[in-house]
Amino acid sequence: MKFDSNHLVTQRIEPHTGWMPLNLHEVYEYRRLLAIFVWRDVKARYKQTLAGVTWVIIQPLITMVVFTVFFGHWLGISSGDVPFPVFAFCGLVPWTYFVHSLTVASHSVVGQQSVISKAYFPRLLLPLASVLGGLVDLFTSMLVLIPLMLYYGFVPGPQILALPLLVLLAALTALGVGLWLAAINVRFRDVNHAMPFITQLWLFSTPVAYPISVVPQAWRPLYELNPMVAVVEGFRWALTGETELPLRMVLISGGVALVILVAGLYWFRREEIMFSDVV
Amino acid sequence: MGEYAIEVSQLGKRFVLGTRGLHRGLHQVYENAVRRTVGRLKNGPQQDGDTARVLWALRNVDLKIRHGEIVGLIGHNGAGKSVLLKILSRITWPTEGYALVEGKVGSMLEVGAGFHPEFTGRENLFLVGATLGMELSEIRAKFDNIVAFAEVEGMLDTPVKRYSSGMYVRLAFSVAAHLDANIMLFDEVIAVGDVNFREKCLQRIKEMSAEGRTVIFVSHNLETLRELCPRTIVMNHGHIQHDGPTNEILEKYQHPG
Numbered sequence: 001m002k003f004d005s006n007h008l009v010t011q012r013i014e015p016h017t018g019w020m021p022l023n024l025h026e027v028y029e030y031r032r033l034l035a036i037f038v039w040r041d042v043k044a045r046y047k048q049t050l051a052g053v054t055w056v057i058i059q060p061l062i063t064m065v066v067f068t069v070f071f072g073h074w075l076g077i078s079s080g081d082v083p084f085p086v087f088a089f090c091g092l093v094p095w096t097y098f099v100h101s102l103t104v105a106s107h108s109v110v111g112q113q114s115v116i117s118k119a120y121f122p123r124l125l126l127p128l129a130s131v132l133g134g135l136v137d138l139f140t141s142m143l144v145l146i147p148l149m150l151y152y153g154f155v156p157g158p159q160i161l162a163l164p165l166l167v168l169l170a171a172l173t174a175l176g177v178g179l180w181l182a183a184i185n186v187r188f189r190d191v192n193h194a195m196p197f198i199t200q201l202w203l204f205s206t207p208v209a210y211p212i213s214v215v216p217q218a219w220r221p222l223y224e225l226n227p228m229v230a231v232v233e234g235f236r237w238a239l240t241g242e243t244e245l246p247l248r249m250v251l252i253s254g255g256v257a258l259v260i261l262v263a264g265l266y267w268f269r270r271e272e273i274m275f276s277d278v279v
Numbered sequence: 280m281g282e283y284a285i286e287v288s289q290l291g292k293r294f295v296l297g298t299r300g301l302h303r304g305l306h307q308v309y310e311n312a313v314r315r316t317v318g319r320l321k322n323g324p325q326q327d328g329d330t331a332r333v334l335w336a337l338r339n340v341d342l343k344i345r346h347g348e349i350v351g352l353i354g355h356n357g358a359g360k361s362v363l364l365k366i367l368s369r370i371t372w373p374t375e376g377y378a379l380v381e382g383k384v385g386s387m388l389e390v391g392a393g394f395h396p397e398f399t400g401r402e403n404l405f406l407v408g409a410t411l412g413m414e415l416s417e418i419r420a421k422f423d424n425i426v427a428f429a430e431v432e433g434m435l436d437t438p439v440k441r442y443s444s445g446m447y448v449r450l451a452f453s454v455a456a457h458l459d460a461n462i463m464l465f466d467e468v469i470a471v472g473d474v475n476f477r478e479k480c481l482q483r484i485k486e487m488s489a490e491g492r493t494v495i496f497v498s499h500n501l502e503t504l505r506e507l508c509p510r511t512i513v514m515n516h517g518h519i520q521h522d523g524p525t526n527e528i529l530e531k532y533q534h535p536g
Contacts, residue, residue: 008280008461013369014377036409044397115393118386119410120369276371277294 020269026122033121037129041104042136056137057144060092067092067209077210081242086152090239091208091232093141098170098228099199101134105178106195110185113279123272124265127178131171138167149239159238159245166234169250173227173257179264183271186278207232227253280346284381284462284493285367287342291375292362292517296332336362338517340376346461349484349494351508351525353501358514360497364388364464367495382493385411385460387468390448396440400431400450403439407454421457428479429453448472456483462493470500481507501529 027034046053064085071077072084079087108126109116116123149156185191206228207215215223223229230253233246337359344350352360365371367378368386393410394403404425408418418425426432429449434442442450452468469480484507487494498504504511504525511528513521521528 008382010281010379010381011369012377012379013366013373015373015375032415033409036406040395040398040406043402044395047397115410117365117370118388118393119412120384121410273372276365 016273018270019266020272022265022269023122027124027128030121030125034125034129034132037125038133041129041133045133053140056140060089060096060141061144063092063096064088071209077214079211082154082236082240083152086149086154086240087211087236088209089145089148090236091206093138093145094166094170094231094235095203095206095208095228096141097134097138097167098174098231099203100137101131101171101174102178102181103195103199104130104134105174106181106185106191108178109182109275110189110192110279116276116279123275124179124268127175127182127268131175131178134174135167135171145239154240156239157241159241162234162238162245166231166238166250169227169234169253169257170231172261173231173253176257176261176264179261179268183264183268186271186275202226202228205229224249224252225256227257229253281379281381282345283343283379284346284348285342285344285495286379287340287363287367287376288378289376290337290340290342290363290366290373290378291335292337292359292366292371293374294334294336296334335517337366337373340517340519342512342519342522344493344495346381346493347488347491348510349488349496349508351504351511352495352497352514353499353504353511354514354520357516359517360514361388361466363514364466364495364497367462367464380462382461383412383459384462384464385455385458386464386466387452387455388464388466390444390451390468394439394447394451397438399438400435400442404435404450404454407451411455411458412460413454413458417459425450425453425457428456428483445472445476449476452476452480456480456487461491462495463487464495466497467499469498469503477503501533505529 067088068084072079072088082090105127108130109123112126146156181191181195203209205223205226212223212229212233230246230249233243234250237243237245336357340359340363352363354360362371364386365388366373367380368384368388370386370388393407395406398406404422405415405418408425409415413421426435429446429452431442431446431450434446439447439450448468449472452472455463455465463484465484469477472480481503484494484496496504496508508525510523511521511525512519513528521531
């Protein structure tokens with residue numbers, strides 16, 4: 001007999017309803033498949049168009065130019081001691097990562113019907129792969145940011161070591177919200193249509209095109225509940241050293257992001273059962 | 280090891296259809312609410328259950344399969360064969376009852392499962408292998424065998440969107456055939472290949488049984504069933520209608536009454 005009977009594990013397959021355990025250890029078990037999914041998404045994106053790589057760079061660059069002209073010059077919004085292009089690009093790098101990861105994550109279950117209906121794996125892998133895959137684009141856009149900063153005479157100081165933590169905060173937020181959207185999208189396909197609207201509102205609620213000083217003090221507590229505020233302000237501090245470390249905001253944001261993430265994980269797991277039936 | 284590789288008890292799977300269908304937009308929720316309210320105003324209070332259409336794809340299914348058996352599964356379209364295999368593969372979940380599965384399940388439920396059209400044969404081999412549960416080292420070790428079985432040597436670096444449907448099936452089957460699972464489930468996947476390939480597949484499946492693996496094989500081809508499967512299960516509208524030696528079953532199937 002080829003198969004050693006002593007090592008066979010019995011699984012019990014039975015109805016599941018309600019709140020399910022997170023089973024995060026299973027995500028670890030399937031980590032190689034996660035890597036394959038990330039590889040697949042990144043490779044597909046970069047393989048299809050030569051512009052795939054350049055698009056990652058062109059999009060934030062052009063947006064930076066538009067912001068500099070509209071907000072910096074025409075509207076005359078002050079970016080403090082930092083030239084507007086640097087000010088804008090420092091915010092655009094983490095913002096582009098967040099928006100991209102969030103959008104891809106929200107579509108990650110609905111768009112993967114072919115794989116979901118054929119194989120078993122923890123569905124958590126799908127939005128997770130989106131958030132991880134976005135890191136490659138983030139890295140590419142950083143390669144543009146550094147020369148830009150050097151051109152304007154900004155040499156990064158030791159604060160730059162805080163960047164990975166800020167990226168982690170952005171990733172956790174994207175994952176948390178992405179889990180909610182991915183699960184809701186399965187029930188209500190409206191989410192696909194709503195995404196541009198959601199991301200646009202979120203952009204206005206984040207100090208990417210304008211400095212945070214524009215926001216009235218009365219609104220600040222509410223405003224700072226947005227974790228991307230801390231990420232963007234943190235990026236500016238870490239890269240230019242011209243602003244103060246937004247420690248309080250980072251801590252609040254970390255808390256908010258964790259709450260959204262944990263709630264999102266439980267909601268996603270609860271809805272996961274019916275994905276293959278509905279998608 | 281227990282006596283049975285697969286044990287199914289009172290398994291049921293219910294789908295909710297129609298107005299309660301899930302993948303609508305928010306506007307559908309409003310419409311349904313309005314429709315229900317108007318209905319109640321007109322006809323008085325009603326049970327909510329009346330408005331939902333329900334389909335039992337499987338009901339009261341009991342089944343025991345021993346290690347090493349090759350079992351044929353036949354039935355009309357919609358009889359519940361695919362749903363049963365999907366539940367055993369943990370792709371979908373039962374509404375009632377339970378299934379006990381001893382060991383690892385490998386399934387080939389549809390042709391071209393998980394292939395990415397822009398990727399080459401080589402890349403897809405890794406992608407599908409990993410999706411079906413193979414370790415990367417395992418895929419590398421079995422790479423040459425998989426390619427040889429599928430007879431796609433020259434086409435490995437071409438995107439699979441250029442493959443013929445035959446090549447597609449051969450590659451997909453070949454990956455599944457090299458899975459290290461003691462329970463293998465096949466859902467009508469061999470029909471697309473040519474005669475030579477079908478022979479190869481049947482031969483491979485016979486080898487699986489000799490290795491002690493358990494196989495469930497769905498087919499509409501009665502001759503294949505007779506050749507391959509000592510035991511056949513007939514499904515009908517979500518229930519098991521017959522379960523026994525293939526020769527007897529085919530007698531009944533071909534000459535009912």
